Amino acid sequence: MAKHKIFFENISEPISVSTGTTLVDAAQSAGVDIQQPCGGQGRCGRCVAKITSGHVRRRSSLRLTNEDIEEGYTLACQSVIESDVSVYVPEQEKIERRLVTDLIAKNVLVPENYDGLIHQSIKRMNLDISPPTLEDQTDDWGRLQRVLRKEFQIENINISLELLVKLGNVLRESDWKVHVILDIEINESGLHPRLIDILPGHISGNEPLWGIAIDIGTTTVSVWLTDLISGEVKAQVAEYNQQITRGEDVISRIIYANKNNNKIEMADLVIDKTINLLIETACKRMQIKSSEIYKATISGNSTMIHLLLKIPTASIRLSPFVTAINEIPLFTAEDIGIDINPGGTIDCLPGVASYVGADITAGVLSSKVNETDKTTLFMDVGTNGEIVLGSKDWLVTCACSAGPAFEGAGVIDGMRATKGAIEEVWISNDSFEPNLRVIGNTKPKGICGSGLISLLSELFLVGLVDKAGNIKINLPIDRVREGEHGAEYVVVWGEDSATGADIAINKVDIDNLLRAKAAIYAGFSVLAEKVGVPLETVEQVLIGGSFGQYINVEKAIQIGLLPDLKWEQFHFLGNTSVQGAYKSLLDWRTREKVTEIASKMTYIELSADNKFYDAFMSAMFLPHTDLSKFPSVEIAVNENLLKTDLE
Amino acid sequence: MSIEIPKDSWPGEVRTITIGATAEEGGTRTSTVTVGGEKTLPFMHFESPMPYRPVVAIEIKDRKPDDWSQLLNETWGEVMENPGLWAKAAEEVGAEIIQLSLSLTDKDGNRNTAEAAVSAVKNILENTGLPIMVYGPGQAEIDNELIVPISDATKGERVVLGICEDKNYRTIVASALANDHLVTARAPMDVNLSKQLNILIQDMGLSLDRVLMDPTTGALGYGIEYGFSVMERLRLAALQGDAMTQLPMAVTVGFEAWKTKEAKVGVDVPKTWGDWLERSITWETLTAISLIETGADIVSLRHPESVKRVRAAIEELIAVPAIA
Numbered sequence: 001m002a003k004h005k006i007f008f009e010n011i012s013e014p015i016s017v018s019t020g021t022t023l024v025d026a027a028q029s030a031g032v033d034i035q036q037p038c039g040g041q042g043r044c045g046r047c048v049a050k051i052t053s054g055h056v057r058r059r060s061s062l063r064l065t066n067e068d069i070e071e072g073y074t075l076a077c078q079s080v081i082e083s084d085v086s087v088y089v090p091e092q093e094k095i096e097r098r099l100v101t102d103l104i105a106k107n108v109l110v111p112e113n114y115d116g117l118i119h120q121s122i123k124r125m126n127l128d129i130s131p132p133t134l135e136d137q138t139d140d141w142g143r144l145q146r147v148l149r150k151e152f153q154i155e156n157i158n159i160s161l162e163l164l165v166k167l168g169n170v171l172r173e174s175d176w177k178v179h180v181i182l183d184i185e186i187n188e189s190g191l192h193p194r195l196i197d198i199l200p201g202h203i204s205g206n207e208p209l210w211g212i213a214i215d216i217g218t219t220t221v222s223v224w225l226t227d228l229i230s231g232e233v234k235a236q237v238a239e240y241n242q243q244i245t246r247g248e249d250v251i252s253r254i255i256y257a258n259k260n261n262n263k264i265e266m267a268d269l270v271i272d273k274t275i276n277l278l279i280e281t282a283c284k285r286m287q288i289k290s291s292e293i294y295k296a297t298i299s300g301n302s303t304m305i306h307l308l309l310k311i312p313t314a315s316i317r318l319s320p321f322v323t324a325i326n327e328i329p330l331f332t333a334e335d336i337g338i339d340i341n342p343g344g345t346i347d348c349l350p351g352v353a354s355y356v357g358a359d360i361t362a363g364v365l366s367s368k369v370n371e372t373d374k375t376t377l378f379m380d381v382g383t384n385g386e387i388v389l390g391s392k393d394w395l396v397t398c399a400c401s402a403g404p405a406f407e408g409a410g411v412i413d414g415m416r417a418t419k420g421a422i423e424e425v426w427i428s429n430d431s432f433e434p435n436l437r438v439i440g441n442t443k444p445k446g447i448c449g450s451g452l453i454s455l456l457s458e459l460f461l462v463g464l465v466d467k468a469g470n471i472k473i474n475l476p477i478d479r480v481r482e483g484e485h486g487a488e489y490v491v492v493w494g495e496d497s498a499t500g501a502d503i504a505i506n507k508v509d510i511d512n513l514l515r516a517k518a519a520i521y522a523g524f525s526v527l528a529e530k531v532g533v534p535l536e537t538v539e540q541v542l543i544g545g546s547f548g549q550y551i552n553v554e555k556a557i558q559i560g561l562l563p564d565l566k567w568e569q570f571h572f573l574g575n576t577s578v579q580g581a582y583k584s585l586l587d588w589r590t591r592e593k594v595t596e597i598a599s600k601m602t603y604i605e606l607s608a609d610n611k612f613y614d615a616f617m618s619a620m621f622l623p624h625t626d627l628s629k630f631p632s633v634e635i636a637v638n639e640n641l642l643k644t645d646l647e
Numbered sequence: 648m649s650i651e652i653p654k655d656s657w658p659g660e661v662r663t664i665t666i667g668a669t670a671e672e673g674g675t676r677t678s679t680v681t682v683g684g685e686k687t688l689p690f691m692h693f694e695s696p697m698p699y700r701p702v703v704a705i706e707i708k709d710r711k712p713d714d715w716s717q718l719l720n721e722t723w724g725e726v727m728e729n730p731g732l733w734a735k736a737a738e739e740v741g742a743e744i745i746q747l748s749l750s751l752t753d754k755d756g757n758r759n760t761a762e763a764a765v766s767a768v769k770n771i772l773e774n775t776g777l778p779i780m781v782y783g784p785g786q787a788e789i790d791n792e793l794i795v796p797i798s799d800a801t802k803g804e805r806v807v808l809g810i811c812e813d814k815n816y817r818t819i820v821a822s823a824l825a826n827d828h829l830v831t832a833r834a835p836m837d838v839n840l841s842k843q844l845n846i847l848i849q850d851m852g853l854s855l856d857r858v859l860m861d862p863t864t865g866a867l868g869y870g871i872e873y874g875f876s877v878m879e880r881l882r883l884a885a886l887q888g889d890a891m892t893q894l895p896m897a898v899t900v901g902f903e904a905w906k907t908k909e910a911k912v913g914v915d916v917p918k919t920w921g922d923w924l925e926r927s928i929t930w931e932t933l934t935a936i937s938l939i940e941t942g943a944d945i946v947s948l949r950h951p952e953s954v955k956r957v958r959a960a961i962e963e964l965i966a967v968p969a970i971a
Contacts, residue, residue: 466847466850467843467846467847467850468813468843468844468847470813470814472817614838614839617837617839617840618839620839620843621839621843621846625839625842625843625846625891627846
């Protein structure tokens with residue numbers, strides 16, 4: 001048999017192999033490590049290598065673009081050697097980076113043309129006030145207002161009793177040289193200036209003026225400490241919403257809050273036990289006092305905002321599902337109990353409906369759905385899936401309860417995406433052995449949302465699970481067995497897990513996942529149908545929510561969670577809610593846009609007719625009852641069926 | 648003045664399926680039954696003639712049932728003790744197919760066995776030349792235990808094996824594949840669930856030319872509207888070209904109608920309910936005819952008089968009206 005010389009870059013001596021040897025085998029004999037998470041099936045694309053001279057026969061080029069192929073990239077496991085070649089094997093990390101683009105939230109960019117002095121409604125002014133004399137006995141407050149009117153043309157300023165109490169002392173102790181913080185509260189009816197604080201002495205205009213953007217998620221609360229002068233985010237901190245101890249999803253929190261008037265406790269959990277601690281952490285990091293923060297712009301779903309403000313939530317849960325308020329007036333920090341300057345402004349962004357809250361209006365703003373010509377699907381996946389379809393001319397929205405399965409709850413071995421969570425699974429279609437990627441590279445503890453999506457997709461593709469989600473039993477494989485809850489597939493044996501117990505997925509888990517994905521996909525279908533826009537014609541899909549950052553698009557399409565569009569049409573944006581709060585915090589014109597978005601969005605109540613139920617049942621299948629909606633999955637399944645023979 | 652009757656034409660059609668095999672076809676049946684092939688909604692002759700008429704099966708058991716109405720026991724009498732004779736009697740009163748429903752237990756309450764079930768089926772095959780359908784008692788594990796040996800013992804007969812449901816279809820489908828039989832796929836009154844099950848069965852390699860679907864129904868007064876509507880939607884989808892719904896439908900009318908209170912109870916009921924026997928037969932007949940009008944291709948009945956009435960109704964419906 002013919003022998004060929006293979007040169008691996010970085011290895012001085014070529015090796016010699018027979019015709020028909022695969023490139024991975026050749027690499028192994030040369031001592032070059034090429035990872036094959038999918039077990040050499042040509043499915044995962046992690047074994048990419050570059051042919052720098054010569055040619056190989058490619059059995060498959062799945063996952064490589066035409067450009068990649070032109071540049072010489074090939075899948076090592078699918079490359080058959082038939083002549084002499086030189087090969088460059090890139091470092092694994094680089095490969096993953098190349099394949100997994102756009103996964104990491106971008107650095108926060110200050111909006112273009114931001115000018116803190118013009119666009120910011122919080123103003124800081126140094127004042128020199130003439131002391132009173134026997135000739136001029138104007139009152140202290142009148143004196144201060146006079147300067148503001150004369151030098152800054154600001155009139156009719158509101159002041160609180162607390163500030164009036166300290167006004168005289170501050171003026172006299174600082175020898176009538178003070179600086180004031182004002183919120184000029186601009187809106188369409190003009191200026192409504194309010195004094196936030198009065199402080200001794202003058203301050204340089206470049207000194208930071210602090211504000212915070214807050215996103216109250218059902219699971220996670222994020223706080224961005226921002227300098228309102230430069231617009232820069234100086235500290236980003238996040239922590240679990242401590243209300244989690246009183247229920248994982250909004251419904252159980254509403255039930256808890258309504259029981260025995262527990263709403264005070266719920267507010268304390270999110271304000272004192274979460275937000276205020278986050279503010280403290282952020283302030284420590286910047287070495288400032290929390291009283292130096294003069295404004296907080298808050299985003300979050302409608303339930304979270306109601307619980308924050310101690311407004312009863314019962315009507316959100318019960319038909320016909322209305323909130324107490326969608327467009328919330330401004331409050332002061334003292335009113336709410338948020339630990340910034342007591343006079344600081346609290347601006348809660350407006351929501352649209354009970355289950356489409358400020359997090360979505362903020363998300364639309366920051367993802368710019370309202371500015372694009374492209375037909376766009378925007379989704380924020382968490383416990384609830386909120387979906388917006390539209391473009392600059394129109395926006396429709398709906399919410400569907402996906403349940404907590406993608407956040408790791410409702411699945412026996414599910415967990416949040418933290419250290420020890422299995423986040424990616426590949427299953428070999430010869431041996432049915434899994435290959436895992438675990439967050440933090442430790443022994444696995446459980447499976448997180450992205451891991452579950454990836455696991456379900458693999459089980460389906462290799463034929464261990466049928467289209468209805470039934471695990472095939474009576475197979476000559478140890479990993480498939482009859483468990484406590486019916487058939488199950490063991491992902492990790494006890495000896496290899498962090499807890500010592502087997503990590504498995506069973507039929508009940510799969511049903512929960514199917515329900516979750518079906519609810520979201522049914523939301524897409526109904527929304528698209530209502531406005532007569534076929535899903536296939538959607539030009540881009542923007543995915544917000546921290547969960548979205550880790551979804552593998554291909555796997556999500558294979559289980560029918562995301563519509564079957566081209567991978568490059570999907571964009572992950574990270575936490576779009578806090579980004580929207582941040583932009584609204586900076587610029588009052590942007591803040592007005594959020595109100596505009598909220599009023600422009602048409603909310604579609606999915607429980608109003610049986611369309612959603614029909615779409616839901618239709619989506620309770622892998623990938624979907626209507627296979628023609630998922631052409632790429634059909635191809636992938638058929639390719640795999642050729643390789644697998646379980647019948 | 649002439650009236651123009653508007654006509655619809657549809658892109659799809661229902662598959663044509665033959666149940667039973669004669670000696671030349673590798674079986675032992677003296678007759679076979681073909682259903683399906685509809686190109687339009689039922690009995691719309693002016694749009695497209697119905698190629699095969701709906702057929703009536705009689706449901707029998709492998710032993711005298713404990714829970715059937717006294718009226719049925721009186722009608723069938725002694726033959727209920729012997730499935731072969733029961734099948735023969737059913738053929739005599741007009742059955743076009745024998746549908747055997749296997750019992751969960753024997754008369755002493757012991758779990759039914761494969762030997763007993765196979766011998767009941769053989770007995771039936773010897774006593775009638777009609778094609779047969781065999782349904783398990785409805786518990787996954789026992790169904791598989793009984794149906795597989797029957798399937799093996801009747802290889803080539805083109806028996807309809809049932810019932811396949813989404814949680815339990817693999818064993819029965821595999822056995823039908825191996826022995827050249829057909830299957831019934833039953834889903835709980837939902838268009839999507841019916842489609843999903845048909846996809847699963849097709850995925851195992853069984854051609855849909857060998858699948859009947861049972862969309863499940865309720866008797867008159869017990870949810871028939873829902874069953875009617877699901878069947879109608881399935882048939883409309885089939886005619887519109889949805890391949891996964893283009894299967895003939897077989898429904899267990901007798902089972903549904905005879906478990907209603909109106910059929911079961913003869914004493915202490917309001918006088919206005921009328922004669923017990925007449926009421927029960929009417930119940931079964933009306934349920935069957937309603938479902939035939941929404942697209943049922945096979946109805947399984949229990950009472951001979953209902954069989955007579957339903958067949959007569961089909962006769963009238965299938966006749967092409969002179970005015971057309």
